[in-house]
Amino acid sequence: MLGKLIKYEFKSTMRIFLPLYGVIIGFTAIRVLLDLLNIKMIFSDGILVTTYVLMIIGTLALTFIVRIQRFYKNILGAEGYLMNTLPVKPWELIFSKLATSVTWLFGSIIITLSSLLIQLVSRGLLKDFWENIALLWNSFILQYSWNSGIVIGKIAMMIIIYACYVFLMVYCAMAIGHLFNSNRIIASFVAYIGLYFTVQVISVMVLFIYALIFGGGLNFLSQANEAFVLNIVNIQLIETGIIAIGYYLATNYIVKKRLNLE
């Protein structure tokens, strides 16, 4: 059933994301074409760059908004009448939403980055761009004597964990808001703020405890060494993962045991 849920979730959201990606691809194609034909623009380059940056920000923002709105409407809103009477387990419903959200987020990131790279190529700027990236990368690897493979793996894992974390936090806030009899949307916002601050406090506490035990006191930043920083990254990652699981379980509990579609 999980596969079917994911299939329909993609079908539902494809109608929004594919045209959106189409616009980005079209925009990129036009710019590349203008560069190739060496056509002087009526507009200044500045306006185009601004439009482009806004488009990237807009795409990512829209990805988040659409995905959050989908969860609300589809599980806690009007379409919940259909979804919550299907013979599927609540965790499957939530997982299908999460998996689709993370996939579309990756899609949006890849499409905007590709668009940027293609334009850099068409302007002959890619070499510079790539050299800068390589410089940054090498300095990183050299400084911490890390292995590139591990770094890439870790970055990918971090993006997935953080993306899950961000979506699950919003899902959880909406589920908590759903526990109230009225003003559920306001309650969801308040819940989100509450969760945010709680997590901040926990993070800082974890960091301090770690610093006190392993870093020789609170002035750890001044004597930070490689292993110490590496561990902080790892601890943050594990902590984020655990909190994300917590959000997942809480959302599942509410949808399973406290659903009240009015």
Next chain:
Amino acid sequence: METVLEIKNLKKSYGKKTALNIGDLEFEKGKIVGLLGPNGSGKTTFIKLVSGLLTADAGDIKVGGISIGVETKRIVSYLPDTNYLFDWMKTKDVIAFFKDFYKDFDEKLALSMLDKLGIDLKQSLKSMSKGTKEKVQLILVMSRRAKLYLLDEPIGGVDPAARDYILKTIISNYNEEAVVIIATHLIGDVENVLDDFIFIDDGKVVLSGSVDEIREEEGKSIDNLFREVFKC
């Protein structure tokens, strides 16, 4: 007789307002039961509790001996009083959707009913009138071979001719193993198809019994009885 739906001391409030507070009820197989009451009497709350869309504050609901959950959703076919299908889908998409998720969905039956009502499989739900959408929903719900059908205002938004068709559909599609619960305030229209009735008001069961007994013993139609009981 085999009990399909069993209710025990069911309570549900919205904030301070008690929406439902009923004692023990049993629904035996092969019956069409009318859940009848004025607006806001708790009919929809009852249906939503049994379908699992609401969580009870107290009490117990069992369908086929199982507490509400995934297992009961497999055997319960629920028609809400609102549009609950995805607007972006075409008729054929919702058919595929039901076929994908419900093992007991009879696609042939659904297609033949849609054909009889002249509903285009390629038409999107978005472009349908309210009445047509309701017909599509009812056809989907009645095309399942379920143990329990929960129909919330199935005839509320359609014209009298369509009402007759819908009621005929309900009678001809439910089987002797199943229970059909019809929640409505349009009693005159449904009374001929009902075996049993439950009058509900202010969240409580006011009166219940067999439709035939009321007719024979008191010489009254359920419609008349309703008007007496709920006199304003």
